[in-house]
Amino acid sequence: xxxxxxxxxxxxxxxIEAGLDRDLLAQLVDxxxxxxxxxxxxxxxxxxxxxxxxxxxxxxADVLIALDEENRHELLSGMTAGExxxxxxxxxxxxxxxxxxxxxxxxxxxxxxQMLEDNKQASDIRDLLxxxxxTAGAMMAKELVKVQAEWTVNRAIREIRRQAEELEQVYTIYxxxxxxxxxxxxxxxxxxxxxxxxxxxxNEIQETADIITIQVHESxxxxxxxxxRYDLVALPVVNHEHELIGxxxxxxxxxxxxxxxxxxxxxxSGISExxxxxxxxxxxxxxxLPWLLIGLVGGIGxxxxxxxxxxxxxxxxxxxxxxxxxxxxxxGVQSAAIVVQGLASSNMGTQNMLSRLSKELGVxxxxxxxxxxxxxxxxxxxxxxxxxxxxxxxxxxxxxxxAALFGTFVPLMLNRYKIDPALATGPFITTVNDIIGLMxxxxxxxxxxxMI
Amino acid sequence: xxxxxxxxxxxxxxxIEAGLDRDLLAQLVDxxxxxxxxxxxxxxxxxxxxxxxxxxxxxxADVLIALDEENRHELLSGMTAGExxxxxxxxxxxxxxxxxxxxxxxxxxxxxxQMLEDNKQASDIRDLLxxxxxTAGAMMAKELVKVQAEWTVNRAIREIRRQAEELEQVYTIYxxxxxxxxxxxxxxxxxxxxxxxxxxxxNEIQETADIITIQVHESxxxxxxxxxRYDLVALPVVNHEHELIGxxxxxxxxxxxxxxxxxxxxxxSGISExxxxxxxxxxxxxxxLPWLLIGLVGGIGxxxxxxxxxxxxxxxxxxxxxxxxxxxxxxGVQSAAIVVQGLASSNMGTQNMLSRLSKELGVxxxxxxxxxxxxxxxxxxxxxxxxxxxxxxxxxxxxxxxAALFGTFVPLMLNRYKIDPALATGPFITTVNDIIGLMxxxxxxxxxxxMI
Numbered sequence: 001x002x003x004x005x006x007x008x009x010x011x012x013x014x015x016i017e018a019g020l021d022r023d024l025l026a027q028l029v030d031x032x033x034x035x036x037x038x039x040x041x042x043x044x045x046x047x048x049x050x051x052x053x054x055x056x057x058x059x060x061a062d063v064l065i066a067l068d069e070e071n072r073h074e075l076l077s078g079m080t081a082g083e084x085x086x087x088x089x090x091x092x093x094x095x096x097x098x099x100x101x102x103x104x105x106x107x108x109x110x111x112x113x114q115m116l117e118d119n120k121q122a123s124d125i126r127d128l129l130x131x132x133x134x135t136a137g138a139m140m141a142k143e144l145v146k147v148q149a150e151w152t153v154n155r156a157i158r159e160i161r162r163q164a165e166e167l168e169q170v171y172t173i174y175x176x177x178x179x180x181x182x183x184x185x186x187x188x189x190x191x192x193x194x195x196x197x198x199x200x201x202x203n204e205i206q207e208t209a210d211i212i213t214i215q216v217h218e219s220x221x222x223x224x225x226x227x228x229r230y231d232l233v234a235l236p237v238v239n240h241e242h243e244l245i246g247x248x249x250x251x252x253x254x255x256x257x258x259x260x261x262x263x264x265x266x267x268x269s270g271i272s273e274x275x276x277x278x279x280x281x282x283x284x285x286x287x288x289l290p291w292l293l294i295g296l297v298g299g300i301g302x303x304x305x306x307x308x309x310x311x312x313x314x315x316x317x318x319x320x321x322x323x324x325x326x327x328x329x330x331x332g333v334q335s336a337a338i339v340v341q342g343l344a345s346s347n348m349g350t351q352n353m354l355s356r357l358s359k360e361l362g363v364x365x366x367x368x369x370x371x372x373x374x375x376x377x378x379x380x381x382x383x384x385x386x387x388x389x390x391x392x393x394x395x396x397x398x399x400x401x402x403a404a405l406f407g408t409f410v411p412l413m414l415n416r417y418k419i420d421p422a423l424a425t426g427p428f429i430t431t432v433n434d435i436i437g438l439m440x441x442x443x444x445x446x447x448x449x450x451m452i
Numbered sequence: 453x454x455x456x457x458x459x460x461x462x463x464x465x466x467x468i469e470a471g472l473d474r475d476l477l478a479q480l481v482d483x484x485x486x487x488x489x490x491x492x493x494x495x496x497x498x499x500x501x502x503x504x505x506x507x508x509x510x511x512x513a514d515v516l517i518a519l520d521e522e523n524r525h526e527l528l529s530g531m532t533a534g535e536x537x538x539x540x541x542x543x544x545x546x547x548x549x550x551x552x553x554x555x556x557x558x559x560x561x562x563x564x565x566q567m568l569e570d571n572k573q574a575s576d577i578r579d580l581l582x583x584x585x586x587t588a589g590a591m592m593a594k595e596l597v598k599v600q601a602e603w604t605v606n607r608a609i610r611e612i613r614r615q616a617e618e619l620e621q622v623y624t625i626y627x628x629x630x631x632x633x634x635x636x637x638x639x640x641x642x643x644x645x646x647x648x649x650x651x652x653x654x655n656e657i658q659e660t661a662d663i664i665t666i667q668v669h670e671s672x673x674x675x676x677x678x679x680x681r682y683d684l685v686a687l688p689v690v691n692h693e694h695e696l697i698g699x700x701x702x703x704x705x706x707x708x709x710x711x712x713x714x715x716x717x718x719x720x721s722g723i724s725e726x727x728x729x730x731x732x733x734x735x736x737x738x739x740x741l742p743w744l745l746i747g748l749v750g751g752i753g754x755x756x757x758x759x760x761x762x763x764x765x766x767x768x769x770x771x772x773x774x775x776x777x778x779x780x781x782x783x784g785v786q787s788a789a790i791v792v793q794g795l796a797s798s799n800m801g802t803q804n805m806l807s808r809l810s811k812e813l814g815v816x817x818x819x820x821x822x823x824x825x826x827x828x829x830x831x832x833x834x835x836x837x838x839x840x841x842x843x844x845x846x847x848x849x850x851x852x853x854x855a856a857l858f859g860t861f862v863p864l865m866l867n868r869y870k871i872d873p874a875l876a877t878g879p880f881i882t883t884v885n886d887i888i889g890l891m892x893x894x895x896x897x898x899x900x901x902x903m904i
Binding site: 311370 | 776
């Protein structure tokens with residue numbers, strides 16, 4: 001990969017300042033779109049605009065797609081509708097073009113689409129913009145190669161040549177009936193193996209078994225999962241009449257998978273927006289503040305729980321507050337994370353809530369007993385006294401069991417009501433477990449102190 | 453996707469008990485390898501063995517690859533070396549075959565390889581087993597389609613047909629010179645577009661620019677990143693002499709990406725092994741115990757920190773222990789997660805440690821001030837008293853700033869010494885931040901109490 005160091009950017013900046021366009025481009029000659037995007041993301045705004053203007057149109061389009069949303073928005077806002085239509089959209093597949101249009105203000109997007117010379121492209125983009133975000137329709141591209149089942153291999157090859165010229169990558173050739181309904185599939189390999197018998201009909205060599213499709217209104221998440229599960233490089237999208245209307249390709253599916261994984265990870269770490277380490281201090285602050293505020297409220301709640309107990313009289317109870325709070329939070333996060341991952345990879349299809357909870361009860365009891373006995377032994381050995389040691393040990397067992405069950409229950413419930421279960425891995429679970437853990441601790445403490 | 457419910461498994465079990473093989477297979481007729489693997493993972497062991505034996509050899513091989521390691525091991529242990537060679541390996545690509553061999557005991561693996569009828573396959577597998585785990589070599593398959601640059605299109609098509617018959621999916625045709633060195637690439641689309649001019653030489657139509665390769669000893673992680681970054685469906689692997697020796701395909705790269713993301717996620721959630729929700733109670737317990745034990749030790753450490761302070765005399769200090777501990781842990785995890793993600797997507801190449809830390813200092817100061825002022829105002833309003841409110845507020849600011857810096861510093865240092873930075877998101881950061889947070893809190897408390 002590239003090593004873009006300070007010196008590289010220093011030279012680039014000087015070349016831009018001096019207007020040494022040829023030297024500038026010579027430096028970037030081996031760079032691919034993703035590389036130039038990374039360069040632009042690390043330039044100051046004016047330099048980014050300058051460099052971008054120097055690129056060839058095809059590269060312009062690819063770089064724009066590879067950029068993060070913020071920088072893309074910045075570059076697009078400096079271009080007229082005509083420039084966007086001619087320099088960018090004409091060089092993009094319909095799905096990427098529609099993505100860019102959806103990021104523009106509606107009036108500007110309409111203006112751009114009207115300026116497209118290719119009417120087919122304009123209507124394709126309009127069509128794609130109509131699908132709701134998060135559906136297979138919004139994720140698919142309209143570009144694909146299709147042949148009719150009753151054509152000969154000869155005619156099919158001629159047609160494929162024509163259609164394929166506009167496509168970057170041909171994965172599969174789809175076979176449709178005269179009404180446009182998907183009936184089969186033809187791999188390029190298959191076609192090549194049969195290319196000599198040019199009079200063979202396509203329907204004699206097409207594969208018809210095992211064609212996995214997705215409905216246009218189904219979720220993009222389902223599309224991604226299908227492609228992952230069955231190792232597909234392209235997934236055909238059909239409508240209610242089973243007409244072939246688009247395809248989803250593996251590169252887009254990969255992007256979606258990575259985005260999902262990053263989102264879950266950030267939620268689990270208490271980050272509320274999609275941020276990167278190079279974002280501004282303010283963006284980073286804003287993304288992290290919500291969890292901290294929930295933590296604050298939880299902390300004040302904790303103060304009230306402790307205040308309700310006569311801590312003055314049993315001050316030694318304070319010693320194990322951090323332990324109880326930390327363990328409740330930890331166990332809750334662990335349990336929630338396992339549920340969230342199970343739901344995401346959908347290998348929980350065969351388990352119902354009750355069986356999940358009873359398993360978690362088992363895990364909680366074992367972990368609780370191990371940790372409880374360990375803390376009992378160590379705190380007795382360390383001389384923290386019998387009643388305190390028993391209190392900590394008993395309450396820790398209860399806290400661990402409760403946190404395990406609660407951490408499992410909440411994401412399952414959220415999922416049942418179609419709320420993102422990953423929300424449960426963040427602030428909510430740890431804060432609630434902190435407070436309930438303290439309640440258990442002090443309740444057990446009062447009981448033990450009362451008894452001994 | 454499938455809905456495998458209790459009833460489905462009940463019927464399956466009854467059919468297996470009754471030996472109704474035909475009914476059994478009829479139920480599974482639409483199932484693909486990944487689906488049957490899911491079924492097997494949810495059957496009791498004897499039933500799984502029974503069902504597996506009924507499958508056709510090709511399906512057997514694919515199912516085995518789709519299974520999780522535990523179930524695969526179970527099925528393999530019930531097969532003789534001859535069965536594994538004939539029923540499984542003969543139907544697998546070299547990379548999958550090598551993966552399975554690496555999971556067998558060495559003597560059994562050797563026995564299996566000796567029983568292979570295809571000498572080429574045997575030597576391919578032996579070759580792949582020699583590459584260290586985690587390298588591109590260990591991830592690649594030897595199967596690929598290659599042509600010589602000086603061949604005519606005619607001859608190339610003939611050769612491709614021969615080579616392609618053994619391959620499941622042809623992504624790209626590689627062009628090599630007489631010494632086997634990679635010189636270019638030919639897409640099937642390209643070949644199809646030129647198929648009529650059969651006397652054209654391959655070196656006239658091959659693409660030679662922009663061929664991304666990976667060295668066989670480089671890391672598999674780098675291979676995955678290259679494929680993601682440049683939207684590749686196949687990545688050629690070369691040796692030091694630039695000879696083409698294998699290729700990595702997108703389906704394997706996708707599996708690796710998902711595994712990496714899941715690992716990072718589990719580490720961040722305090723889970724130490726790769727577990728799934730359907731694993732046994734004992735496996736789940738074991739995977740979670742390590743973090744809990746670290747938490748226990750941290751909790752005892754916390755008790756000593758509090759014990760060092762005269763909590764009896766200033767019992768109200770106990771009230772905000774949970775708040776301080778929770779906030780330190782939260783901020784630390786947030787900071788570490790952003791670093792880990794940045795390192796994983798390698799968009800931190802242009803930032804050095806100092807600039808990361810100074811940015812984090814900014815984030816810490818802003819978040820610290822906001823949270824500090826909020827807690828000052830609320831605790832004054834709620835009547836917690838001036839000196840306690842000031843103590844909590846001041847120490848919270850310090851804790852947040854410290855935790856942000858520490859959470860950034862640790863994963864960066866781990867990464868510098870080639871240790872997985874994701875380790876820093878789990879137990880270590882939260883526990884250390886808990887304890888240091890408490891130290892700061894009581895130090896500030898002693899100071900304020902002494903002053904007021």
